Amino acid sequence: MIDFDYWAPTYIxxxxxxxxxxxxxVRRFGGSRALLHYGGGSAVRSGLIGRVEASLVEAGVExxxxxxxxxxxxxxxxxxxxxxALAEKVDFMLAVGGGSVIDSAKAIAIGAANGGEWRxxxxxxxxxxxxxxxxxLPVGVVLTIAAAGSEGSTNSIINLEPGNLKRGAGxxxxxxxxAVMNPELTMSLxxxxxxxxxxxxxxxxxxxxxxxxxxxxxxxxxxxxVMRTIVEESAxxxxxxxDYQARANIMWAGTLAHNDxxxxxxxxxxxxHGIEHELxxxxxxxxxxxxxxxxxxxxxxxxxxxxxxxxxxxxxVFGVGRGExxxxxxxxxxxxxxxxxxxxxxxxxxxxxxxxxEDIPLMVRTLNLGGNTLGGFRPLAEDDVTAIFRLCLG
Numbered sequence: 001m002i003d004f005d006y007w008a009p010t011y012i013x014x015x016x017x018x019x020x021x022x023x024x025x026v027r028r029f030g031g032s033r034a035l036l037h038y039g040g041g042s043a044v045r046s047g048l049i050g051r052v053e054a055s056l057v058e059a060g061v062e063x064x065x066x067x068x069x070x071x072x073x074x075x076x077x078x079x080x081x082x083x084x085a086l087a088e089k090v091d092f093m094l095a096v097g098g099g100s101v102i103d104s105a106k107a108i109a110i111g112a113a114n115g116g117e118w119r120x121x122x123x124x125x126x127x128x129x130x131x132x133x134x135x136x137l138p139v140g141v142v143l144t145i146a147a148a149g150s151e152g153s154t155n156s157i158i159n160l161e162p163g164n165l166k167r168g169a170g171x172x173x174x175x176x177x178x179a180v181m182n183p184e185l186t187m188s189l190x191x192x193x194x195x196x197x198x199x200x201x202x203x204x205x206x207x208x209x210x211x212x213x214x215x216x217x218x219x220x221x222x223x224x225x226v227m228r229t230i231v232e233e234s235a236x237x238x239x240x241x242x243d244y245q246a247r248a249n250i251m252w253a254g255t256l257a258h259n260d261x262x263x264x265x266x267x268x269x270x271x272x273h274g275i276e277h278e279l280x281x282x283x284x285x286x287x288x289x290x291x292x293x294x295x296x297x298x299x300x301x302x303x304x305x306x307x308x309x310x311x312x313x314x315x316x317v318f319g320v321g322r323g324e325x326x327x328x329x330x331x332x333x334x335x336x337x338x339x340x341x342x343x344x345x346x347x348x349x350x351x352x353x354x355x356x357x358e359d360i361p362l363m364v365r366t367l368n369l370g371g372n373t374l375g376g377f378r379p380l381a382e383d384d385v386t387a388i389f390r391l392c393l394g
Contacts, residue, residue, distance in 0.1 A: 023059025031092025099148020149258025196288025
């Protein structure tokens with residue numbers, strides 16, 4: 001196990017009607033004037049924004065609002081949010097939504113605390129080394145989608161316009177101060193969005209699980225337990241979207257998948273996320289849908305690097321490959337993973353996603369490896385990424 005520092009200060013308020021505590025929590029964690037940030041109309045139509053506003057008023061928290069966050073959040077709205085935050089002198093960011101809203105709120109929090117500068121903290125074409133984020137406004141979350149895990153993570157991903165470069169910033173300063181998590185708020189999600197969320201959180205675990213680091217027994221077991229839970233509860237959620245207990249298990253799994261409790265002390269991979277970001281940047285597809293295409297292709301390409309690890313994944317997560325040699329078990333596990341994704345109604349190929357073979361060179365180029373490699377499990381050069389994209393053709 002590698003030495004590590006771990007700091008995860010996010011306060012979790014989990015359960016029914018917990019959004020009524022939002023104002024109290026903003027006040028508790030230092031906010032007196034908040035920027036309330038959210039996405040499209042569903043949070044408004046459902047009455048959630050109204051309930052959050054009432055909670056802020058009751059707690060004596062002043063606020064201004066900025067809606068309109070889209071999936072794969074855009075830098076243009078971040079710029080608007082930073083200008084608003086500075087003009088209104090807000091001291092707290094409150095995100096009501098899923099990963100895209102939270103990531104956008106984190107970017108605004110950086111800009112508001114750094115005199116309007118936020119873009120340089122995201123890795124773009126001209127930025128080779130991500131600089132340290134010196135400060136950010138505190139961020140709080142009312143979570144509506146179990147997926148990205150941004151409610152407990154150190155990360156933010158923004159689509160940098162005009163070049164459609166999907167790039168990230170990271171640092172402990174970006175961990176939300178609190179997250180309100182009511183599983184009931186996820187019950188009205190369309191099945192496809194629910195499925196994309198489960199694929200995303202499963203991928204977050206895979207990025208940590210597939211590692212060259214040895215003797216990390218505890219986090220191996222944690223990863224497997226959370227992955228098994230996602231697979232088991234996914235069938236219940238898809239069969240009955242109003243199943244509170246299944247929704248609750250899935251929602252908590254999404255947080256544990258990405259707050260890094262399952263990833264400390266080990267080299268992590270993140271090649272599949274880097275590859276998928278080019279798909280969702282170019283085609284504006286759902287991140288989880290892109291991962292459903294990329295992850296099995298990545299597994300197929302790299303499993304021979306450590307067949308024993310993939311065999312363990314097969315046997316301990318999907319219960320297949322027992323009694324077979326590691327190579328055969330590894331392939332059985334990848335097949336089981338594909339079958340699970342298909343059972344959720346997710347795409348498995350470029351054609352199903354709406355991606356085009358002729359765009360592969362463009363995506364490899366915009367990934368901008370610049371002679372470097374991608375991934376910690378098996379470092380990938382541009383030729384490897386091209387081969388993985390080609391496996392995505394089906």
